[in-house]
Amino acid sequence: MRQMLIILGLYFLFSCQNRENLMDRQPKKDTIVNMGSSSSQFQEELEDQNLIRELSDKxxxxxxxxxxxxxxxxxxFSGHEDEFFYYTYIMAEQFEYPEAYYENYFILKTDxxxxxxxxxxxxxxxxxxxxYESGYPSAIYSVKKRFNTSTPPKADEYWKTINK
Incomplete structure (x- = not known):
């Protein structure tokens, strides 16, 4: 619970800072994207409370x-990536979904x-x-770039150093 409060607090504290351009992100083969859709379509979907509630519950x-x-x-694609953190956090912490771990990294990091x-x-x-430990493909490149090594620390050990 404490970990969740710290992370959510940090997220809200820094959510207004500039982040990397979305085009710098490693492409994801398995992400569902309708390339023919405009951002206005995604904005309309975001405003559809029934759709968002249904997807959120799922x-x-x-x-x-x-x-x-x-x-x-x-x-x-509606320009509200920071607000997506709530779902990435739940998918990572409750369901151990590898892509959600990576999305948490991408949303929280700053250069x-x-x-x-x-x-x-x-x-x-x-x-x-x-x-990386979950085998998410984009994390391999990012770990090498971020840690400048091919043998990064274990996540649990790294977490202990954060919370000293």
């Missing part, structure tokens, strides 16, 4: 990965390394390590 109650990917498309971002980046790195 994700938060059942860990439905198809609903997760649909929500991901809606939130990311601005200073004292105010130190803990936030450490938590992002923890989720990157969890994605």
């Amino acid at each position: 994700v938060t109650i059942h860990g439905d990965t198809v609903a997760f990917k649909h929500l991901q498309s809606i939130y990311v 601005i390394r200073n004292d105010s971002n130190k803990r936030r980046n450490a938590i992002a790195d923890y989720y990157l390590l969890k994605a």
Whole structure:
């Protein structure tokens, strides 16, 4: 519970900071995206409370990965990626979904390394390590880039260093 409050608190504290351009993200082969759709279609879907509630229930109650990917498309392509963190957190922590670990990393990380971002980046790195350990393909490249090594620390050991 404490971990969840820390992460949610950090998320809300830093949610207004600039993040990497979405185009810098590693492509995901298994993400559902209708490339012919415009952002206005995704915005309309975001405003459809019945659709969002239905997908949200499927994700938060059942860990439905198809609903997760649909929500991901809606939130990311309507320009509301930060708000998607709630679902990535649940899918990672309750259902141990590898893509959700990676999404947590992507949402939380920042390349601005200073004292105010130190803990936030450490938590992002923890989720990157969890994605890596879960075998999520995009995490392999990101771990090598972020940790500058082919043998990164174990996620659980890294978490202990964060919470000293």
